[in-house]
Amino acid sequence: MRPRILVTGAGAVCGAGKSPAEVWEAVAAGRTAVAPIRQWDASTWPTPLAAEIPDFDPRALVEDRKLHKLIRRTDLFGLYAAGRAIADAGLLATRERLEPAAVEAFNDRCGVYAGSGGGNYQNQYEFFPLLSTAKGDLAAFGRELSATINPMFLLRSLPNNVLCHVGIRYGLKGPNACVTNHAVGGALALLEAAMALRAGEADRAVAVGHDSPIEPEAVLYYHRLGLLSREAVRPFDLDRDGTLFGEGAGALVFETAEAAAARGASVLGEFLGGGSASEGEALLALREDGDGLARAIALALEDAGLDRSAVGLIVAHGNGTQASDASEAAAIRQVFGGDPPPVTAFKWAVGHLMAASAALEAVLGLLAAARGAVPGVPTLRRLDPACAPLAVSSAPQEARGDVVLVLSRGFAGLNVALLFRGQAGPVA
Numbered sequence: 327m328r329p330r331i332l333v334t335g336a337g338a339v340c341g342a343g344k345s346p347a348e349v350w351e352a353v354a355a356g357r358t359a360v361a362p363i364r365q366w367d368a369s370t371w372p373t374p375l376a377a378e379i380p381d382f383d384p385r386a387l388v389e390d391r392k393l394h395k396l397i398r399r400t401d402l403f404g405l406y407a408a409g410r411a412i413a414d415a416g417l418l419a420t421r422e423r424l425e426p427a428a429v430e431a432f433n434d435r436c437g438v439y440a441g442s443g444g445g446n447y448q449n450q451y452e453f454f455p456l457l458s459t460a461k462g463d464l465a466a467f468g469r470e471l472s473a474t475i476n477p478m479f480l481l482r483s484l485p486n487n488v489l490c491h492v493g494i495r496y497g498l499k500g501p502n503a504c505v506t507n508h509a510v511g512g513a514l515a516l517l518e519a520a521m522a523l524r525a526g527e528a529d530r531a532v533a534v535g536h537d538s539p540i541e542p543e544a545v546l547y548y549h550r551l552g553l554l555s556r557e558a559v560r561p562f563d564l565d566r567d568g569t570l571f572g573e574g575a576g577a578l579v580f581e582t583a584e585a586a587a588a589r590g591a592s593v594l595g596e597f598l599g600g601g602s603a604s605e606g607e608a609l610l611a612l613r614e615d616g617d618g619l620a621r622a623i624a625l626a627l628e629d630a631g632l633d634r635s636a637v638g639l640i641v642a643h644g645n646g647t648q649a650s651d652a653s654e655a656a657a658i659r660q661v662f663g664g665d666p667p668p669v670t671a672f673k674w675a676v677g678h679l680m681a682a683s684a685a686l687e688a689v690l691g692l693l694a695a696a697r698g699a700v701p702g703v704p705t706l707r708r709l710d711p712a713c714a715p716l717a718v719s720s721a722p723q724e725a726r727g728d729v730v731l732v733l734s735r736g737f738a739g740l741n742v743a744l745l746f747r748g749q750a751g752p753v754a
Contacts, residue, residue, distance in 0.1 A: 330583035331520050331597040332753065333746070335415025335532075336689045337407040339387070340574030340676045341377035345410065349676065349686070350693050354722075356704040358675045360558060360570055366542060373554040376540045377572035377677030379403075393491065396481045398448065400573070403682070404440060404488030404536030405495070407575035411532055412496060415579035420589045435585075437500040437531030439519040440489040441511030443681035447543035449483045452476060488536055500528040509736035510602075511535055511681035512576065516688060516744060517600040519580050529585035535685030536575035539678075545571065551610070553647055559678070561644030561671040562651050562718050564708040569645040572677020576686030587753040595692040598632065598729065598745040601625025605739025612649045612739060616657025619733065619741040623661045626731070626743040637667050637745070638727030639700045641691040642718070643735045644671025645678055650735060655713035667731075668700040668723040669716055684734035688744060695730040695748025699723075 338345060341359025342352035352359070359377035368374040384394050387406040397405070412418065421432050456474045460467040476482070484490075486504035493502060501522050505514040512535015519533035548554050548571075555568035580597060603625060605611075605618035627634060643654055658666050672687050679686055694700060700723040709718065717723070728749065734742040 328524050331523050331580050332583055332586045332593050333578050333595040333597060333692060334581050334586050334591045334593060335411040335417070335579030336594055336692065337410030337414060337577040338575070338686055338689050339379065339403050339407050340679060340686060341379050341572055342676050346689050346693060350690060353672060353675050353690065353701050356702070359572065360677060363540065365540060368545070371545065373545055373549045373556060375557070375570050377570065378540055379573060395478050397487050397491070398446065398482055398538070400443065400446065400536050400538035401487040403538060403573065403575040404442070404534050405491055407536065407577040408488065408492045408532050408534040411534070411577035411579050416591065417530065417579065418496070433497050433499045435500055435529040436498040437519060437522055437528040438489055438493050438498050438502040439515040439531055439533040440486065440492070441505045441507070441513070441515030441535035441681050441685065442485045442488065443511060443537035443539060444485065444506045444508060448541050452479060488534060492532065492534070498532070500531065507736065508740065509680045509683060510734045510740045510742045513684035513734035513742035513744060514602065516578060516685060517602065517742065520597045520600065523580055523582055530579060530581040532577060532579050533685070534575055534577035535682040537679050537681040538573040539680045540571045540573050555646060558705045559646040559674045560705045560707070561642065561646050561674060561703055562655060562710055562713040562716055563706050564710040566646045566648065566651060568647050569673060569678045572673070572679045574676070574679055574686060575682050576689045578685070578688060583753060591753065593749055593751060593753055595696065595749055596747040598747055599626045599630025600742065600744045601629060602742045604741065607739055609738050612653045614653055614656065616653040616660060618739045619654060619657035619735065619743070620660040622741040622743040623657065623731065626745050630745045632729065632745065634662055636727065636729050637731050638725040638729050639667050639694060640669045641687050641694070641730060641732045642669050642671040643733045645673055652710070652712050654733065654735070655716045658716060664715055666715070666717050667726050669718040670694070670700050671703055674703055674705040684732060684742065684744070688732045688746065691730040691732045692746055692748045695725065695728045695746065696750050698725045698728070700725050
């Protein structure tokens, strides 16, 4: 008998808010965080929009100013969301009530899993002025490098900063892993954390996905690939023309039912199962039949021991690009047939957070499942016939049940499917 894995804490930060409740309120009200980019003057760019976190204040996210010298913008988001999830779960309060001899055992049984993005071009920006001055003379570049580049450059560039500093800050000494795998990094961090608890490696774990892809090079490259919209993210719409970047993080605390019950934890939901599959064809290619995503969904259902009829709602990847949306709809059709459960998507409101997307969308999906509510997609005007009979609407819908399927996709045909049951209250 494998242990039940419960969700006992959640944290979130993005352009729509700094808590799960704030983000949910914005989504439910039909408000989008997409606005003109403020980090640089993008007014003349062909894609001048993104979902940035407004009034960005590093101290409001992480108080320790010394730490700011060692981490990047994306790390601030990850540390904040993980900290909020840990506080929401009441882990520190539980530890404070323990006898000294039990504290170390508690710490040793707490894991940390982080999903981070790999395409952070800002790591290179400090080199640009010196490269221009050296004019191709690598010897001159080398002589001046140490006097030009911040000595903390390497530490700031590490993709596992959030993993390390969450463990250090909160004294969590259990199993840990950093997954740097493009847009599915956060989804895989959640899946790895749940599997670790199932395997008995830990009693509880915080899993976080974080990313901050809004930077000049990323916007330029994605635009040249034809992946960015000029005005809005319109998942499954006939006139969709691409996605838009967002930034932030999402985090969940997983606990075994036994550990959660022992400390009287409140429950937000339950992790039921997950699956991952790759189409393995090309870096940018997607199979039109959605084979990889369909297999990931089937694996998740098998892992959870559920029939497809148990799924009450779907949180789609829904990035608004032509190929991804069409193949995602094909995958859903392949698994669920002509009567799929209600579908929603959140990138219209918060942007594409890349490695953080699935983590944030899992937080929102749990809230939706617990409420039995499927938020509408206000940017949807005309459903693409190629995506029919997808049950997606611009207006809110009622969920068929309390099980939510969260889908995540990335380059190279990467696909992850996660299943949760939404609930609120004591351990059932």
